Amino acid sequence: METKSENRCFGGVQGVYAHASRATGTEMTFGLFLPEEAESGPVPLLWFLSGLTCTHENAMTKAGAQAFAAEHGIALCFPDTSPRGDGVADDDAFDLGQGAGFYLDATEQPWAKHYRMRDYVTDELPALLAGHFAIDTGRQSITGHSMGGHGALTLAMTLPGRFRSVSAFSPICHPSESDWGRKQFTAYLGDDRARWAEHDATRLMRDRGLDAPLLIDTGSADQFADLLKTESLAEAIAARRQPATLRVQKGYDHSYFFVSSFIPDHLDFHAEALWA
Amino acid sequence: METKSENRCFGGVQGVYAHASRATGTEMTFGLFLPEEAESGPVPLLWFLSGLTCTHENAMTKAGAQAFAAEHGIALCFPDTSPRGDGVADDDAFDLGQGAGFYLDATEQPWAKHYRMRDYVTDELPALLAGHFAIDTGRQSITGHSMGGHGALTLAMTLPGRFRSVSAFSPICHPSESDWGRKQFTAYLGDDRARWAEHDATRLMRDRGLDAPLLIDTGSADQFADLLKTESLAEAIAARRQPATLRVQKGYDHSYFFVSSFIPDHLDFHAEALWA
Numbered sequence: 001m002e003t004k005s006e007n008r009c010f011g012g013v014q015g016v017y018a019h020a021s022r023a024t025g026t027e028m029t030f031g032l033f034l035p036e037e038a039e040s041g042p043v044p045l046l047w048f049l050s051g052l053t054c055t056h057e058n059a060m061t062k063a064g065a066q067a068f069a070a071e072h073g074i075a076l077c078f079p080d081t082s083p084r085g086d087g088v089a090d091d092d093a094f095d096l097g098q099g100a101g102f103y104l105d106a107t108e109q110p111w112a113k114h115y116r117m118r119d120y121v122t123d124e125l126p127a128l129l130a131g132h133f134a135i136d137t138g139r140q141s142i143t144g145h146s147m148g149g150h151g152a153l154t155l156a157m158t159l160p161g162r163f164r165s166v167s168a169f170s171p172i173c174h175p176s177e178s179d180w181g182r183k184q185f186t187a188y189l190g191d192d193r194a195r196w197a198e199h200d201a202t203r204l205m206r207d208r209g210l211d212a213p214l215l216i217d218t219g220s221a222d223q224f225a226d227l228l229k230t231e232s233l234a235e236a237i238a239a240r241r242q243p244a245t246l247r248v249q250k251g252y253d254h255s256y257f258f259v260s261s262f263i264p265d266h267l268d269f270h271a272e273a274l275w276a
Numbered sequence: 277m278e279t280k281s282e283n284r285c286f287g288g289v290q291g292v293y294a295h296a297s298r299a300t301g302t303e304m305t306f307g308l309f310l311p312e313e314a315e316s317g318p319v320p321l322l323w324f325l326s327g328l329t330c331t332h333e334n335a336m337t338k339a340g341a342q343a344f345a346a347e348h349g350i351a352l353c354f355p356d357t358s359p360r361g362d363g364v365a366d367d368d369a370f371d372l373g374q375g376a377g378f379y380l381d382a383t384e385q386p387w388a389k390h391y392r393m394r395d396y397v398t399d400e401l402p403a404l405l406a407g408h409f410a411i412d413t414g415r416q417s418i419t420g421h422s423m424g425g426h427g428a429l430t431l432a433m434t435l436p437g438r439f440r441s442v443s444a445f446s447p448i449c450h451p452s453e454s455d456w457g458r459k460q461f462t463a464y465l466g467d468d469r470a471r472w473a474e475h476d477a478t479r480l481m482r483d484r485g486l487d488a489p490l491l492i493d494t495g496s497a498d499q500f501a502d503l504l505k506t507e508s509l510a511e512a513i514a515a516r517r518q519p520a521t522l523r524v525q526k527g528y529d530h531s532y533f534f535v536s537s538f539i540p541d542h543l544d545f546h547a548e549a550l551w552a
Contacts, residue, residue: 007528007529007531007533007534008495008497008525008526008527008528008529008533008534008537009533009534009536009537010536010537011537014533061337061338061532062337062338064340064343064536066533066536066537067340067343067536067537067540219284221284249284250284251284252283252284253283253284255283256337257283257284257285257290257342258283258284258285260285260286260340260342260343261284261285261286261287261342261343264343
């Protein structure tokens with residue numbers, strides 16, 4: 001594993017690391033914030049999954065999460081959103097291919113060769129972190145923004161017992177019925193919509209629910225509201241009587257200004273579960 | 277004035293605006309954060325001047341200042357660091373020309389035509405803000421990072437009575453004696469070093485001092501320490517018995533991870549002066 005950078009940050013270290021990935025067959029880069037407490041022993045871990053077009057860097061530099069992670073003694077991992085490189089399949093559209101992995105393992109060519117972000121984020125990367133850093137993998141929570149909110153919700157609902165708490169900012173909630181989903185699922189997973197179910201937060205909420213506390217924030221002025229389909233997930237949560245907090249925040253849009261405004265609440269929420 | 281964007285942020289609004297500038301003869305863009313309190317009346321203003329290569333956007337998205345400005349009911353203004361555009365003189369080096377205005381009014385050609393950042397930041401832009409937004413220009417403070425720290429210090433020491441408090445992150449402290457200064461001052465101001473004095477924080481501290489509380493943070497692991505010449509300013513502060521707090525923060529470097537780590541302290545510091 002190669003250390004790309006390490007910067008002192010809120011008493012801890014914000015690092016960026018690269019490694020050859022078994023899951024994707026490419027070099028992968030991730031950001032990891034370790035609070036000062038990690039110098040004396042393993043600390044809990046909060047995953048932050050990012051949205052379309054993002055790399056490991058966007059949330060790491062713009063979400064403002066380190067301040068509150070440091071306060072709570074929690075590590076933060078910022079994975080990339082897809083495999084990358086010259087030999088990796090891509091598309092001219094910003095919402096397909098590189099930067100748009102959707103946190104699933106593709107089964108269709110040309111994507112299946114490298115697009116294995118579910119495997120990467122849920123299996124390879126946690127093991128790598130546990131082996132190299134003072135991370136207590138028995139205490140993990142997950143959050144994400146937009147496509148990353150979709151990732152947090154779908155990974156958590158398909159991995160019962162894994163995460164102590166789950167949250168999302170402006171998540172893509174029902175990709176099977178959205179232009180942020182149908183195109184990508186068709187490309188990555190093929191036409192059989194039954195195989196899309198475990199990658200759709202609304203369908204998972206209807207069918208399985210979640211075994212952890214859940215917090216979702218979304219903006220009343222989100223410019224992508226039609227694509228997020230928050231209403232479908234809200235209905236599924238209410239119908240299941242799933243313990244959850246869903247907040248529509250007045251006047252906020254889809255940007256990192258929204259994410260950073262509510263990061264403190266989300267870190268408080270995860271800290272309560274991670275330190276319980 | 278053109279509204280480029282407005283995003284709800286920590287209960288207030290993070291806006292980006294562009295206007296034709298009298299001072300620079302170009303279109304200038306700036307960021308302005310207004311806290312919720314600005315809806316009901318004028319609020320105090322903290323200037324954040326940015327460093328080499330930055331636009332209005334870097335600190336606005338990476339410093340994490342809005343959280344604490346909102347807490348204290350303070351507005352933040354993020355000016356650009358130079359005039360820009362096809363017709364504006366530039367240089368291949370990152371530290372001269374566009375992105376490197378050094379907060380002074382150039383007297384030498386080809387720079388004198390547009391590089392009038394002191395006039396812009398201290399005269400034109402405050403008047404523009406006062407005319408268009410709920411800003412109390414009787415309550416202004418100033419901070420900045422690197423070249424912007426130089427700007428904050430030199431503007432404050434040459435405008436007694438203007439700022440209620442002054443702070444800086446990793447400021448360029450003694451540009452007359454640094455490669456971050458000599459080249460630029462020679463280009464913008466000419467060879468006469470006497471004319472450089474009012475743009476050099478160390479020389480100003482020796483000659484005039486500051487009439488406001490002063491807080492400076494700099495990192496022990498700053499990769500540009502040789503260029504900043506913090507030691508010269510520290511000596512001048514101590515020799516003058518200038519009321520000030522200068523902190524060398526262990527392990528921190530020159531990055532925004534450093535700035536964001538200590539933004540809470542700086543906002544507390546400025547709020548105390550602005551609301552006194």
